[in-house]
Amino acid sequence: DVKVTQSSRYLVKRTGEKVFLECVQDMDHENMFWYRQDPGLGLRLIYFSYDVKMKEKGDIPEGYSVSREKKERFSLILESASTNQTSMYLCASSLLEDRGSYEQYFGPGTRLTVT
Amino acid sequence: GQQLNQSPQSMFIQEGEDVSMNCTSSSIFNTWLWYKQDPGEGPVLLIALYKAGELTSNGRLTAQFGITRKDSFLNISASIPSDVGIYFCAGPGTYKYIFGTGTRLKVLA
Numbered sequence: 740d741v742k743v744t745q746s747s748r749y750l751v752k753r754t755g756e757k758v759f760l761e762c763v764q765d766m767d768h769e770n771m772f773w774y775r776q777d778p779g780l781g782l783r784l785i786y787f788s789y790d791v792k793m794k795e796k797g798d799i800p801e802g803y804s805v806s807r808e809k810k811e812r813f814s815l816i817l818e819s820a821s822t823n824q825t826s827m828y829l830c831a832s833s834l835l836e837d838r839g840s841y842e843q844y845f846g847p848g849t850r851l852t853v854t
Numbered sequence: 855g856q857q858l859n860q861s862p863q864s865m866f867i868q869e870g871e872d873v874s875m876n877c878t879s880s881s882i883f884n885t886w887l888w889y890k891q892d893p894g895e896g897p898v899l900l901i902a903l904y905k906a907g908e909l910t911s912n913g914r915l916t917a918q919f920g921i922t923r924k925d926s927f928l929n930i931s932a933s934i935p936s937d938v939g940i941y942f943c944a945g946p947g948t949y950k951y952i953f954g955t956g957t958r959l960k961v962l963a
Contacts, residue, residue, distance in 0.1 A: 743896075772951075781857060782953045797950070829896050833946075841885040841946040845896035 742766070743846035745830050751852045758817040760849050762830030769835040771813035772843070773797075773805060775826040782829065788813055789835065820853045827851075857955050858943055864958035873930040875957040877943035886926040887944040887951075888917050897942070901928070935961050 746761035764771065772787040774797075784797030786805040794805050802824060806814045813832075817824055827850050833843040859878045867873055877886070885904055889897035901912050903919035903926060910917055918927045926943055938961050943954040 781955065784950060787950075827894075840902075842887065842899055842902050843944070843946070843951055844899055845889075848894070848896040850894065 743830055743832055743844050745828075745846040745849050747849050748847060749850050749852075751854065752817075752820050753854055754821060756817075756820050756853075758820050758851065758853075760815040760817075760828055760830075760851070762813045762815070762832075762846055763811050764813075764830075764832040764844070765811065766832065766844070767810070768832035768844075769810070770833045770843075771807065772831040772833075773803075773813065773815045774829045774831065775799070776829055776848075777826050785815065820851075822853050825851060825853045858945060858952055860941075860943060860954040860957050862957060863955070864960070866960045866962060867933055869933060869935060869961055869963050871933055873933055873937070873959060874927065875929075875941060875959075876925060876927045877954045878925045879945060879952070880924070881945075882923040883945035884923070885946050886917070886919050887946070888915075888926070888928050889942050889944065891940045891942070891956075893939070900941075930959075933959075933961050935963055937961050 743764045752758050773785040774782045776782050783799050785803050788794045788807040804816045827848050829848050830846040831843050834840045888900045891897040901917040906923050908919040914931045916929045940956045940958050942956040945952045
């Protein structure tokens with residue numbers, strides 16, 4: 740079974756703090772994704788990565804950065820947390836499309852509150 | 855961003871009833887994915903469909919890939935209280951997935 744794990748289920752941070760959210764997948768997937776999910780707005784893509792050290796901006800990258808130093812690990816960084824970044828953050832992974840599968844698997848989520 | 859249209863938006867059903875929901879798109883997809891999300895949890899992949907007309911089951915769940923490739927359907931038979939949650943569809947694009955607006959299911963015991 741594919742497993743995607745996230746470092747924390749719940750986080751409370753103060754405005755201006757630097758925040759690290761970590762994600763690890765154990766299925767040798769090339770693609771990894773970070774989303775945020777807010778009521779009424781659905782899932783919005785922040786960044787994705789299709790290979791180690793590669794990253795691409797999603798729909799809402801402002802205020803975020805990412806790091807992918809190892810294939811299995813994808814980190815989301817909030818350089819200076821703000822209250823409007825309070826949200827549920829979801830990590831996901833999938834194989835490269837040319838490997839024949841589009842199945843995307845999600846982690847359990849991190850509920851981040853910025854006060 | 856672009857979203858897939860799901861209907862109904864929400865539904866209350868009695869335990870034991872069958873449930874149907876659908877997902878439509880203005881674009882063609884080559885794959886349809888169905889997920890369930892419980893409150894405070896990440897989405898869990900239920901079924902993946904890869905071929906137009908394909909019918910795939912996973913326990914009490916059955917999903918179909920529409921012939922036009924612009925829609926998909928999910929049926930849940932004999933619903934139970936733990937079926938409560940949000941079901942949503944997804945269609946993969948190039949590195950980006952388009953997600954449905956979700957169907958919230960509530961089961962009355």
